[in-house]
Amino acid sequence: RKEVEQDPGPFNVPEGATVAFNCTYSNSASQSFFWYRQDCRKEPKLLMSVYSSGNEDGRFTAQLNRASQYISLLIRDSKLSDSATYLCVVNRFSGGYNKLIFGAGTRLAVHP
């Protein structure tokens, strides 16, 4: 079983739609959590950090449930420019270092 699991998609949605991505992680020692966005053949870029209290950044809302080891990302009013792969990422301390563990990503395609 992968340490970070995501639905690979693709999610094909029209502009203006609301879409939700889910992610689960298996290591309870994970300390911090992120959503990254990766465009095709590019490096990942931080979208937002995820907290138990939930956090919102414009059209994006992220939520963490530590008890269920579950992370979510909600995108409202989807734009064409939101088309990308969304990576669920956890950070845990191992071997003396903080390490990022990536999910395989969920592909989103927003169409007109």
Add this chain to the structure above:
Amino acid sequence: GAVVSQHPSWVICKSGTSVKIECRSLDFQATTMFWYRQFPKQSLMLMATSNEGSKATYEQGVEKDKFLINHASLTLSTLTVTSAHPEDSSFYICSVSETGDYGYTFGSGTRLTVV
């Protein structure tokens, strides 16, 4: 956040040759840098943690003699893929973290194709 420069962006090499990839932290002194590899439609996998002035820490299953890492200064880490084979063709990305906890900045990646 930190600014990270990775070079080259892409490289094509013949099987059996070695390729060096550079990762520079332009505005931040990075005692630790991370090297990842990503195969098509797969997640980024941590290969090794590069430590300034000391040996890199390799993840399980990563051959340290094949993937040579040198972190000679606080702003530069290099990854050398030695005796490259077609199965080493992949997207290699480095990253640094300013705080060690929130927000890692990635280089733009190097797409390696071994023919």
